[in-house]
Amino acid sequence: MEKVSVFGAGSWGTALSYVLAQNGHDLLLWTHRAEQAEEINNHTNNRYLKNIQLPETLKATADLKQTVGHSDVYVLAVPTKAIREVCANIKEHLNKKALFVHVSKGIEPDSLKRISEMIREEIPEQWIEDVVVLSGPSHAEEVVLEHPTTVTAACENTKSAERIQDLFMNNYFRVYTNTDVIGVEIGGALKNIIALAVGITDGLGYGDNAKAALMTRGLAEIARLGVKMGATPLTFSGLSGVGDLIVTCTSVHSRNWRAGNMLGKGKSIDEVLEEMGMVVEGIRTTKAAYQLSQKHDVPMPITAALYAVLFEDISTDEAVERLMGRMKKNEMEDLINLL
Numbered sequence: 001m002e003k004v005s006v007f008g009a010g011s012w013g014t015a016l017s018y019v020l021a022q023n024g025h026d027l028l029l030w031t032h033r034a035e036q037a038e039e040i041n042n043h044t045n046n047r048y049l050k051n052i053q054l055p056e057t058l059k060a061t062a063d064l065k066q067t068v069g070h071s072d073v074y075v076l077a078v079p080t081k082a083i084r085e086v087c088a089n090i091k092e093h094l095n096k097k098a099l100f101v102h103v104s105k106g107i108e109p110d111s112l113k114r115i116s117e118m119i120r121e122e123i124p125e126q127w128i129e130d131v132v133v134l135s136g137p138s139h140a141e142e143v144v145l146e147h148p149t150t151v152t153a154a155c156e157n158t159k160s161a162e163r164i165q166d167l168f169m170n171n172y173f174r175v176y177t178n179t180d181v182i183g184v185e186i187g188g189a190l191k192n193i194i195a196l197a198v199g200i201t202d203g204l205g206y207g208d209n210a211k212a213a214l215m216t217r218g219l220a221e222i223a224r225l226g227v228k229m230g231a232t233p234l235t236f237s238g239l240s241g242v243g244d245l246i247v248t249c250t251s252v253h254s255r256n257w258r259a260g261n262m263l264g265k266g267k268s269i270d271e272v273l274e275e276m277g278m279v280v281e282g283i284r285t286t287k288a289a290y291q292l293s294q295k296h297d298v299p300m301p302i303t304a305a306l307y308a309v310l311f312e313d314i315s316t317d318e319a320v321e322r323l324m325g326r327m328k329k330n331e332m333e334d335l336i337n338l339l
Contacts, residue, residue: 001025002167003071007086009036009060010278011048012103013077015140019173020075021055029060030067037062048278052144068093072129073101073167076119079279080106083115087122097129101153101164105135105188105244106281107288112295114185130160133181134168135188136239137247139254146172152239153177154184176239183235186226188244190289190303192282194218195248195256197306200316202257203264214302215249221300225289228296256282263309264316286310301326 001024006017009031017029031037039045040060043053061067068074068090078086083104100123102115113121116131136151143149153168153175155161161177169175178184194214201210222245223236235241248254259280262272273280290307293300305319 005071006075008077011140015143021058028070034062072098076102094127099129101132109288137243150174180232180235183231184240187240190222191245192256196260196282198249199257199260200264203261
């Protein structure tokens, strides 16, 4: 048994807390809302996980200082846009080194920082034992039903990744390890863009041909950018690459797919976000990925088309026409360039 602190009581933070509590760890879950902490301590979190009975050993609090002092393993399960603020607040209460684990999937627009880089910028190095990324094809709604799920713990230090593997792994939640932090973070973040695009084509009424095309060519441009940034090509054939892409593009649990589906049916971004009521990471990530493609001179036509829909107010039909009307090329160019 270890003591673990989880920051963020949305669907994913709650689901991971469920796993940790089931594994017998001394778990404390932080939320910024006292009423939500009270509900969780009564064993439900119905806004995010309806009709799920949480373990009695899953304890929650709105006291950040208490959560920081509870352990030296910090699982950050807040949206990308909240990472810096939460880390800055955690920093105020640190008095020992901690192992930071982030489970969010995004890139910060403008700074173009990955989440592990943001953590290291906000937390002084003297308080960081290591930073691990936990990522993969994993819907919270299925994890709390104890459906078989596989994810990856990525860290350049294998021992740190293995420690997180041991914390989370059980008979329904299988954890692999990986040393390619860049690849795992890029794959996890950019698949949300492709899921938005797939949702749009589904909303437009297109079929499986369009979905397969977007997923396949989407993976190609994710890998192009990732490798240019220093990732290992094979990572994108793994859980945080093609695995996460499949689950996010094909499931009704996917926020990004649902948001894209509403856009394809003619709703505005503001209408979509109001109806969703939860963070849609792919929208901010589209801006960041588009900026990265410009910075690294990497062609990312699907990302560019989606960026035009989200931020330049072109119609979804026009975006499809732009993609289909591109110059002809050889499919193997991408694979050859990655080798």
